[in-house]
Structures are given as structure tokens and as C-alpha cells.
Amino acid sequence: MRNENIPEVHEALSPNLQCDVETVDLVAGEQFSPKYLEIHPQGKVPALTDRDFTLIESRVIAAYLCNKYGAAEETLYPSDPEKRAKVDMMLYVGEWILIEIGSYLNFRNVIFDGEKTRKENLPKVYEVLKQLDNYLQNTIFVAGPNITIADFFAISSLLCLDIVDFDEYGKFPKVFEWIKQMKQFPYFKECHNSGLFKQKKIYQDALRKTSK
Numbered sequence: 001m002r003n004e005n006i007p008e009v010h011e012a013l014s015p016n017l018q019c020d021v022e023t024v025d026l027v028a029g030e031q032f033s034p035k036y037l038e039i040h041p042q043g044k045v046p047a048l049t050d051r052d053f054t055l056i057e058s059r060v061i062a063a064y065l066c067n068k069y070g071a072a073e074e075t076l077y078p079s080d081p082e083k084r085a086k087v088d089m090m091l092y093v094g095e096w097i098l099i100e101i102g103s104y105l106n107f108r109n110v111i112f113d114g115e116k117t118r119k120e121n122l123p124k125v126y127e128v129l130k131q132l133d134n135y136l137q138n139t140i141f142v143a144g145p146n147i148t149i150a151d152f153f154a155i156s157s158l159l160c161l162d163i164v165d166f167d168e169y170g171k172f173p174k175v176f177e178w179i180k181q182m183k184q185f186p187y188f189k190e191c192h193n194s195g196l197f198k199q200k201k202i203y204q205d206a207l208r209k210t211s212k
């Protein structure tokens with residue numbers, strides 16, 4: 001069913017917007033190639049080049065795309081100062097979510113250095129979920145009644161927990177509802193699942209190898 005709060009991609013961005021996506025294989029270390037380091041000096045993904053304009057930092061890139069190519073109604077990144085500040089705030093909160101979940105998953109060290117999931121950091125993950133549940137008490141989406149770019153970042157950070165089959169969302173009912181809502185998004189699977197499945201396999205294979 002069509003949800004009025006969820007704009008289709010072609011409504012949210014200019015319908016004629018074309019982009020070339022180049023994959024950077026992080027496991028193979030392509031992020032450190034001299035060519036890529038010219039674009040992103042820290043050797044991280046993502047990066048955007050828009051003709052002769054280069055940008056790094058995923059949240060900044062998303063905001064730029066909305067500013068430059070967004071549709072008139074600007075729902076994904078509203079221009080009203082208060083609404084935008086709320087979105088910006090939740091983008092920062094999303095970064096905090098990713099940091100705490102990252103400390104728990106310990107992704108890089110698991111796949112490259114034979115380390116394990118840092119279970120001692122799980123309480124911080126519960127804290128993240130509790131806070132997010134609080135933010136969602138009175139709103140459908142993380143920054144208000146409409147979906148915004150802050151939802152995309154928060155969900156992609158949170159669902160990194162699928163890598164370890166985290167299934168304790170029942171303790172955080174608002175987060176659970178919001179995830180359900182985000183999964184109905186028509187392009188959720190395309191944007192999310194294939195990358196996540198690859199990451200999960202790499203991570204789980206590495207853990208299995210370590211415990212042998």
C-alpha cells in the first residue's frame with residue numbers, strides 16, 4: 001500500500017538525475033589505491049564527485065544531493081530551520097548509533113585480526129536502542145512525521161546488528177515498529193540487503209575461522 005509519508009525515489013530527487021556508482025572493494029584494500037586516495041584522503045567510503053566538485057562524509061553527501069537535486073517539497077531534508085535542525089540532530093545521533101554498534105561488532109578486527117565480537121560492549125547497544133526508542137515515542141520517523149535522510153542513516157547503522165542475528169527488538173517496541181515501517185519502503189531491499197548479506201558472510205566466516 002502506498003504510504004504518503006514515504007516519497008518514491010523519483011519524487012524525492014530530480015527524475016533526470018544520473019549517477020555512476022563505482023564499487024570500492026574494502027576487503028581487497030581498494031580504498032587505499034593512489035587514485036582513490038586523491039578523492040578520499042582518509043581511504044574511506046563513500047565519496048562523491050559531481051563534475052569537478054568532490055565531497056566525503058556520507059551524511060554531508062546525502063544533504064548535498066537533497067540541496068542540489070531535491071524535489072520542491074523537500075521532505076527528505078526540509079529547508080525550514082527547525083525541521084532541518086532536527087534532521088541534522090538525528091544524523092549525528094545516527095553516527096553515535098553506528099559508533100556504538102561498531103564497537104560491539106568490532107568488524108575490522110574480526111575480519112583482519114582474528115578478534116571476536118566485543119560482547120562487553122553490548123550494554124552500550126542496549127543504551128542506543130533505548131534512546132532511539134525514546135526519540136520515537138511521539139513520532140513515526142526519527143526526525144518527525146515524514147521520512148528524512150536521518151531515517152536512512154539510522155536504519156542502516158542499526159541493521160548492522162543483523163550481522164550477528166540480533167533479535168532483541170521486542171524490548172524496544174517503538175524501534176521495532178519503525179524498522180517494520182522502514183522495511184516496507186519500496187527500495188529498502190535493493191539498498192540494504194545485498195550489502196548486508198555480503199558483510200554478514202565475511203564476518204561470520206572470519207569468526208568461524210577464529211574459533212577453529
Ligand SMILES: N[C@@H](CCC(=O)N[C@@H](CS)C(=O)NCC(=O)O)C(=O)O
Pocket residue numbers: 026031043044045046056057058059
Ligand atoms: N564518517 C564517515 C565514515 C566513513 C567510514 O568509516 N567508512 C567505512 C565503511 S562504513 C570505511 O570506508 N572503512 C574502510 C576502512 O576503514 O578501511 C562517513 O559517514 O562517510
